[in-house]
Amino acid sequence: MIRGGFRFDCRGPHSFVLFFAFLPFLIVLTTTVALADPPDSAYLSELIPRARSERLADAREWHALLHYRRNFLGGYTSEQDGPTFFLAPDGKTNPQAELEATLVKFFSDDLIGEAKQTVQCAFVARYHWLREKLAFDDRRLSPRICEKFNNWMDGLNPRSITLIFPSAFMNNPASMFGHSLFRVDRQDQTPQTRILAYTINFMAEVPDDEGIMFAVRGLTGGYQGLFSVIPYYLKVKEYRDIENRDIWEYRLNLSDAQVRRMLMHVWEMGNASFDYFFFRENCSYQLLPLLEVANPEWRLTDQFTWWTLPGDTVRLLTKQPGIVGDAVYRPARTTQIRRRYERLSSDERGVLGRVLREPALVRDPAFQQLPVERRALLLDIASDYLRYQSVTDEKQAETYKSRDREVLVARSELKVKSDDTPIEPFVTRPELGHRTSRIGVGAGYRQDEWFEEVSLRASYHDLLDPEPGYAPGYQIELLSGALRHYERAGQTRLERFTLANVMSLTPADALFLSPSWKVNIGMQTLRHNGCRYCSAGVANGGAGLTFETHLLKREYFFGFGELETTYSRAFEEKHRAGGGGTLGMMADLTDRWRLLASATYLRFPLGEKSDEVRWSVGQRYTLAKDAALRFEFSHRERRDNEALFTIHAYF
Amino acid sequence: MNRLLILSLAVVFAGIQVGTAGADELNRKPYGDGPGCGLGSQIFPDGSKTMLHQSMAATTNMSFSQTFAITTGSWGCTNNGKFVSIEHAAMFANLNFENLSQEMAQGGGEHLASLATLMGVPAEQQPEFFALTQEQYPSLMQAGKESPAAMIKTLDAVMVAHPALAKVSLVR
Numbered sequence: 110m111i112r113g114g115f116r117f118d119c120r121g122p123h124s125f126v127l128f129f130a131f132l133p134f135l136i137v138l139t140t141t142v143a144l145a146d147p148p149d150s151a152y153l154s155e156l157i158p159r160a161r162s163e164r165l166a167d168a169r170e171w172h173a174l175l176h177y178r179r180n181f182l183g184g185y186t187s188e189q190d191g192p193t194f195f196l197a198p199d200g201k202t203n204p205q206a207e208l209e210a211t212l213v214k215f216f217s218d219d220l221i222g223e224a225k226q227t228v229q230c231a232f233v234a235r236y237h238w239l240r241e242k243l244a245f246d247d248r249r250l251s252p253r254i255c256e257k258f259n260n261w262m263d264g265l266n267p268r269s270i271t272l273i274f275p276s277a278f279m280n281n282p283a284s285m286f287g288h289s290l291f292r293v294d295r296q297d298q299t300p301q302t303r304i305l306a307y308t309i310n311f312m313a314e315v316p317d318d319e320g321i322m323f324a325v326r327g328l329t330g331g332y333q334g335l336f337s338v339i340p341y342y343l344k345v346k347e348y349r350d351i352e353n354r355d356i357w358e359y360r361l362n363l364s365d366a367q368v369r370r371m372l373m374h375v376w377e378m379g380n381a382s383f384d385y386f387f388f389r390e391n392c393s394y395q396l397l398p399l400l401e402v403a404n405p406e407w408r409l410t411d412q413f414t415w416w417t418l419p420g421d422t423v424r425l426l427t428k429q430p431g432i433v434g435d436a437v438y439r440p441a442r443t444t445q446i447r448r449r450y451e452r453l454s455s456d457e458r459g460v461l462g463r464v465l466r467e468p469a470l471v472r473d474p475a476f477q478q479l480p481v482e483r484r485a486l487l488l489d490i491a492s493d494y495l496r497y498q499s500v501t502d503e504k505q506a507e508t509y510k511s512r513d514r515e516v517l518v519a520r521s522e523l524k525v526k527s528d529d530t531p532i533e534p535f536v537t538r539p540e541l542g543h544r545t546s547r548i549g550v551g552a553g554y555r556q557d558e559w560f561e562e563v564s565l566r567a568s569y570h571d572l573l574d575p576e577p578g579y580a581p582g583y584q585i586e587l588l589s590g591a592l593r594h595y596e597r598a599g600q601t602r603l604e605r606f607t608l609a610n611v612m613s614l615t616p617a618d619a620l621f622l623s624p625s626w627k628v629n630i631g632m633q634t635l636r637h638n639g640c641r642y643c644s645a646g647v648a649n650g651g652a653g654l655t656f657e658t659h660l661l662k663r664e665y666f667f668g669f670g671e672l673e674t675t676y677s678r679a680f681e682e683k684h685r686a687g688g689g690g691t692l693g694m695m696a697d698l699t700d701r702w703r704l705l706a707s708a709t710y711l712r713f714p715l716g717e718k719s720d721e722v723r724w725s726v727g728q729r730y731t732l733a734k735d736a737a738l739r740f741e742f743s744h745r746e747r748r749d750n751e752a753l754f755t756i757h758a759y760f
Numbered sequence: 761m762n763r764l765l766i767l768s769l770a771v772v773f774a775g776i777q778v779g780t781a782g783a784d785e786l787n788r789k790p791y792g793d794g795p796g797c798g799l800g801s802q803i804f805p806d807g808s809k810t811m812l813h814q815s816m817a818a819t820t821n822m823s824f825s826q827t828f829a830i831t832t833g834s835w836g837c838t839n840n841g842k843f844v845s846i847e848h849a850a851m852f853a854n855l856n857f858e859n860l861s862q863e864m865a866q867g868g869g870e871h872l873a874s875l876a877t878l879m880g881v882p883a884e885q886q887p888e889f890f891a892l893t894q895e896q897y898p899s900l901m902q903a904g905k906e907s908p909a910a911m912i913k914t915l916d917a918v919m920v921a922h923p924a925l926a927k928v929s930l931v932r
Contacts, residue, residue, distance in 0.1 A: 299883065301870045303870070305874050346859070350859070514901065517861060518901070521897035521898070
């Protein structure tokens with residue numbers, strides 16, 4: 110079972126940093142070439158037997174450095190796929206040969222790779238590990254000076270590593286599950302200068318205009334994945350300012366030696382590339398081998414057999430005792446706007462609306478009489494909002510930018526600090542969320558008979574799943590199915606199967622008139638004409654609006670216009686197609702108890718002409734982080750009523 | 761959205777040529793470690809500014825990223841005093857102009873603190889630096905219309921006149 114061909118945020122057609130850009134273009138000022146040794150074949154012939162007798166090629170460290178994984182035949186295969194990474198012709202599958210070839214090449218001054226370095230420098234982590242294990246005699250195997258590597262390390266000036274998790278972004282299928290990358294925190298860094306640190310990213314290199322081949326190649330490893338190192342401020346700009354995604358930063362507790370070992374290995378990645386598999390060996394997965402090099406005792410990649418979701422890697426790391434230190438939250442621009450807007454009185458909201466349309470109003474007495482802190486707050490919100498608008502409405506961008514300039518000039522005249530009350534996230538930390546695969550056992554009553562069912566879902570989250578760690582109103586179900594046994598009919602059947610069921614309920618308010626949308630493709634069981642339990646292929650999609658209230662705790666009211674087409678032998682002409690609308694409500698009664706109700710009317714002018722009224726009421730009660738109860742009642746055409754009680758476990 | 765990002769970064773990048781000119785002008789006395797350490801030479805190994813147009817014309821992501829990741833770091837150069845920091849500051853201002861203009865008006869923020877750090881302003885003097893950028897906001901933005909590097913130059917000039925910040929000014 111796989112989680113579909115979604116790309117996990119590893120930028121494709123527009124990815125702007127595709128590989129270890131700095132390597133081949135590094136300008137070396139003075140090339141200090143160590144004088145070539147007289148090739149000490151005697152020393153080499155001492156080292157190789159020692160490496161054999163100490164079984165270094167079987168060591169966990171060596172496997173981590175070379176990305177070897179056990180294969181089906183009991184041997185090892187490296188996940189690395191590029192041409193310059195292995196020094197032995199059969200290095201991909203032969204750890205011993207690779208180790209010996211590496212020792213041979215350590216004596217060489219040949220320059221390899223695009224960056225033209227000696228093997229000792231290109232594979233500096235291997236060198237340091239073998240040097241320590243075999244206690245190299247520097248007089249007989251002289252250490253090469255790795256100026257490029259040293260300069261690079263000086264540029265990074267590393268102190269620690271932070272895992273960065275930009276949260277899910279619904280409006281781009283590549284980003285629907287979030288993303289993850291590392292930041293290399295600097296020695297001289299303060300909380301205010303974190304953005305100057307560099308990041309380590311793994312991304313696929315996808316040419317433009319790939320069309321349908323994009324999915325095919327993505328699933329079959331047809332793209333190359335490479336590491337890149339770029340400043341964090343560019344990532345903050347991309348995620349926080351442009352895509353409006355919250356970012357979580359988890360400081361990892363690595364020792365100085367571990368940080369250094371990991372970065373030496375990152376340097377080696379300049380000569381590596383990996384076939385990119387969207388659902389497993391993706392941007393999130395490829396960060397884990399770096400940590401395994403840092404600490405070979407950690408076994409992280411083994412935990413992922415079929416797929417790797419960024420959120421799962423965060424959960425995995427936070428679950429290991431002692432790896433993860435403090436977490437820092439960096440709100441998306443829209444989160445900051447919404448939280449600050451909540452602090453305004455209704456009068457102030459009116460003032461803000463007018464200022465956004467006509468910034469010159471800040472010179473009016475009506476505005477000037479407000480306390481200076483409130484004026485500063487209003488102008489700060491206005492500036493953020495105008496910047497948000499200039500990004501989302503490209504045609505009017507210039508108008509918004511010029512209004513923003515006017516607002517900022519007025520702001521610069523107020524010599525008060527901006528409101529620094531911490532911005533609370535709308536979504537709790539991702540590692541607090543349930544795991545993404547789900548199994549359910551249920552029983553119920555449909556059409557005057559009892560049934561039992563088991564259900565299984567590959568991923569990810571639906572509206573009635575426990576909310577912590579996931580955005581409210583956010584649903585992605587991929588590959589989900591239920592097997593049901595009807596007692597009286599004596600029939601066991603595939604009751605339903607979901608290929609993809611995606612829904613985004615984004616509350617619209619005075620500031621953000623975001624649309625809500627949904628797409629559902631799958632198979633259902635329906636009753637129609639003479640057919641009591643009929644399989645039907647269904648595709649449904651719609652767009653609408655959601656409004657949020659806080660009458661009890663939090664309620665969402667939503668409406669959709671939608672189109673639906675169904676294929677089933679139950680229908681005349683075997684299909685029907687049409688459209689209609691849905692009204693619904695999602696309400697949190699307590700932290701654990703949620704109610705979801707909706708009613709739909711559809712009219713089908715194509716195929717079998719008919720219409721249908723459906724409604725359903727579902728409730729969920731959360732038992733624990735990874736367990737919940739659910740009770741659903743649904744009505745479909747005529748007397749097709751169903752009650753279902755399920756217990757869900759997440760794994 | 762991605763397209764938008766690339767567009768905005770490309771626009772920013774297009775400003776680098778201006779930025780380079782600004783930095784060159786500022787950099788009356790080159791303190792670099794020799795060939796290969798200047799901003800221009802990092803972007804264009806042969807020092808030719810027309811290469812910018814070539815790489816932009818190719819508009820492949822790759823050429824963009826190559827120049828990008830190099831130029832924003834100090835690869836191959838030791839931070840030999842003011843030369844590197846002025847060009848790194850100009851580069852940073854290019855890439856973060858909008859956030860900087862917002863934070864200068866507000867009198868603080870992480871982009872502004874990072875810029876101060878790149879310009880060599882020690883942490884204890886940064887509040888004065890923030891106040892100065894807020895004070896001088898209209899003139900800084902006027903210069904920023906020309907180019908972010910011109911804004912840095914103007915900023916540096918007002919620092920010279922400031923009692924506490926003069927000694928970290930980059931020009932002399």
